[in-house]
Amino acid sequence: MLTALLVMAGITLALGLALGYAAVHFHVDGNPLAEQIDAILPQTQCAQCGFPGCKPYAEAVASGAAEINLCTPGGDDGAKKLAELLGREFKPRGVQEEKLKTVAQIDEQTCIGCTLCIQACPVDAIVGSAKQMHTVVSAICTGCELCLPPCPVDCIALIEEPRTPQNWRWKYPRTGLRVVS
Amino acid sequence: MSSPHIRRENNSVQRVMAHVLVALVPGIAAYVWQVGAGILVNLAIATLVALAAEAAILALRKRPIAITLTDGSAVVTAWLIALALPSIVPWWLTTIAVLVGIVGAKHLYGGIGQNPFNPAMAAYCTMIVAYPALMSQWPAVGNTDFATQLSLILGGTREIDGLTGATALDAMRTGLRKHEAVSAILANKTAFGAFGGRGWEWIVGGYAVGGLFLLWRRIITWHQPLAFIAGLGLTAALFWVIMPDRFPSPLFHLASGGAMLGAFFIVTDPVTSASTPLGKIIFALGVGIIAWLVRTFGVYPEGVAFGVLLMNIAVPLIDRKTQPSVFGEREEKRP
């Protein structure tokens, strides 16, 4: 009995010392996870998740401070990818229609040139200067809607991108069989 | 609706399956002639159970019943199961086997085209593991009349020593385990004919004829049958040449058990076999080699089914690793 105790104590002590030494000696910093999460996020910088942009949200998810299903533009698809990356359970975001891509458009008749929207835009997609009318560079606009609330005259509207043969998509074939996945 | 707006005429899954059924007829005819009409009863039971099970599942899953039921794939599976089992197994064994095949191996995976394992072989393996005794009682050729076979199928008592006979493979392996020489075994036993099992040679020949018909009609390609025969035959030949008294000849291997049924009807199943040309060859070669290994060293009497299931496991990997190069890729690879 005593031998057993001594042997086991010896083993555990030796291993404990080795582990303790290694933990101090081989310590590594840095968290590449946030970068991987950021790569999955859609980068609309819309802040609808409650964090001031995609990168901060990614960091919050990486540290475990945020749920993975808060990203609205990323939708269920994005949440699924995050779940896969993090090995967490996927939680659906609830019913939502797949939205067409929208861009902001400023009604140039109404705009008073207050520059409030310019300051709100997370991707600098609105150009103009004080007292001059502003305009949205639609190729850069992410449709995040952050410019809507600050506008004092409600001159900004989100419009759907027009369908052209270039961005028109073929439908999923409709057949008698059930859609999988 | 988009292009193409025209299709090859007279081309359907039904047609493919019908060809397979027709190709099985010579083998079945020889079976009836040599062994007895009991097989027909088993075929009928298997067919009915298969159709009923398939219809029930489709109804449960609210899928179109008519189009899937009439594609003939369930009937093909049912016939292959009936032909793989001894023709005097009781009706309930056939029923369970078909249910395992149709429900377990096929429909739980989503139905035709989506199952990774060959339903017929999955059913056969399950049965041989679950009911080894019943699965090794084969009707002695020329010794059982239809009435006896029918009573056995319907669950009659199996005090039937005189009625069942060892198959050629069984007789061979029993002899070999007693360290008898191959030539001595062949000379002594009544189970053997000219080169395979007595009487069974005709059935095996019937399967081969059906297989050639499928090849001619381009329902199957040469890759799998040839590779399977090569895998089984060459491995057998190698050992037979070295020690002809301890290992039976390749001809014996090819002409006995489920070799021919396997070569033309099982390893050629498009769904569960590899699909690239090279993949098909690797797949069938593997089945042939494993079949020989199991027959020679294993504890189960027949290895084709296990070979098929084992290679089924590897199919996704084989397919992935044997992708043929696409148009223009060859030029790229050239320095």
Add this chain to the structure above:
Amino acid sequence: MSASRFAHLFHFHGGIKPASHKTESNGVPIRAVPLPERLVVPLIQSSRGGARTIVTVGDKVLKGQCIGEAEGKAGTAIHAPTSGTVKEIGRYPMAHPSGLESLAIVIEPDGEERWFEYERLDPEHASREDLILRIQASGIVGMGGATFPSHIKVDNAIDTLILNGAECEPWITCDDRLMRERAADVLTGATLLGRLSGAKRIVVAIEDNKPEAIAAMRAAVRAEELSDKDESEGIEVVPVPARYPQGGEKQLIKVVTGIEVAAGKLATDYGVQCFNVGTAHAVCRALVHGEAMVSRIVTVTGNVERPGNYEVLLGTRVADLLALAGVKPDTDRTLMGGPMMGFTLPSAEAPITKGSNCVIAASPTLFPHRPPEQPCIRCGSCARACPVELQPFELYWHSRAKNFDKAGEYHIFDCIECGCCAFVCPAHIPLVDYFRFAKSEMRAKNEERKAAEQARARFEFRSFRLEREKAEKAARLAAKAAETRAAMAAAQSSEPKADPS
């Protein structure tokens, strides 16, 4: 003529042999179409860029007058198909499977058909640059259906020019008739294209099911030889076996030269280039006769009383064309292009454009509706038929499950959508539909990814800028504060000590 250098043709994998149905429409000479009431000319008629309208409503225009200027280097010009008045510039349905509308110029003909006179170029002496510019200004694009701008294509140095007269799609016969009736013009166009791209030899490839066209082109080559032009030396007419998709660019190049053009590469990288016979004909009309592209030959066939080929002004409505050919009552849809790669026209109001080679009135008897799709049994027929040597059943499996990464691994973007796989599929799966779906989703995802990258970079830069501005501001404030403090300190120290005690 010297012995053929093409005794040995090469072979491409797969392919199919559908019933050709050429005789319905290839027996009658090309017919003219009476002037329609109005012509709707879309501004975008090329695969690589559009045109900018340079007319306004009410303008009088002449036949062949430029009404849409080429936009950018890749754009191609648009011309008035006949003389008349510009009635409207508006959105009209286009000949596209989406049924979307696009900007088009509507012209009301005056019936005079007066040509606009361009300054003539002498193709023998004009400079190469001028000729290429004239091709662009004449609005010439590939007429086999792809509508790639010809002025870009011809501006490449090549060794072999293949004149594509294969016309492998069933039912279509416009190239067949064109070669039979206007072989000399086609040949002149081809030699011009050959000269512009520096080709040493020109191969006229025609499927062997068109013996009359082969004979006509051979006669034209002989005539050229008799006229003793040195260019005729490298021209040869080569019959190729009739097998769909023989006329696909990559397939034809393989068959004629043995070269496989790899994915992501261009034929010119291998010193080869394909031009459609219709394109060659248009080049001849433009450079030799000074006529911009205002019309094309269109096969009208299928379920009609008078199938055949028509010389159609661009902008003629498909409905007008069908009425002319006499549509039979049981027609239930209209196909544009051939039955293998064409699409169902969402509206017969759509106009004929430069790429419209064929209009087919389809009835359920001639073109039966597809039976319901059955599950794939992985039989591999599709892989055996695929001319690009893909594994369509794998592509289908992954496209159906929207597993796009896997579809990409199996080279879905190499698919040329020829339809061979769907043609042979025993389970009646609309494979090409699945591939088109997967491709357009993948393209959209790619665009999204690019946009996200851009947004990320801009957001990060903005954050950086804001930080910097904040820091600068703080620094400025600190500097200012320090300054004031220093000034105050200085003021204090410089102040004479009033009360030294």
Add this chain to the structure above:
Amino acid sequence: MSYLFVVLGAVLVNNVVFVRILGLCPFMGVSKKTETAVGMGLATTFVLTLASGTSYLIDHYLLVPFGIAYLRTLSFIVVIAAIVQLTELVIHKTSPVLQQVLGIYLPLITTNCAVLGIPLLSAGLDYGLLESLLFGFGSAVGFTFALILFAGIRERLEGADVPAPFRGVPIAMMTAGFMSLAFMGFAGLDRFH
């Protein structure tokens, strides 16, 4: 020759997953993608070989001489867990490449049942050091083999129209069952001499 049979027997005939039914948690958990299956397989091979060797040494030089072989399970758990942790720390610091390949899997298998079971089995089989190592290595190769093949099937099943109640783990279990059935075909192959 007998060494070869040890390895072959462990890989095919007594496959750790299909025949011994050990290590099912990683087998189910890390088999959704072939790439991760390969990584997991490599990590397991590494750990299992290491574990077999160390436990042999502990068993042979400590437990048996002191007559406390009944503490095998306990001491093996402790030793294996510690050694895996140690390796992980060292790899993390020294080799980014190995960390990329094995790093995330190592903690997962610290004491999975296969890693513990195989050394226990081999201690019961009276193997020598080399045989123990080979047995551990062979079992791990068998595990890797099973995992990769299984991942291949699961990847394909992603596109299958599996009935809703069977989607995911249930059908994976079914598949593992059929694979196990197939491996029964190898029964007896290691007994032939």
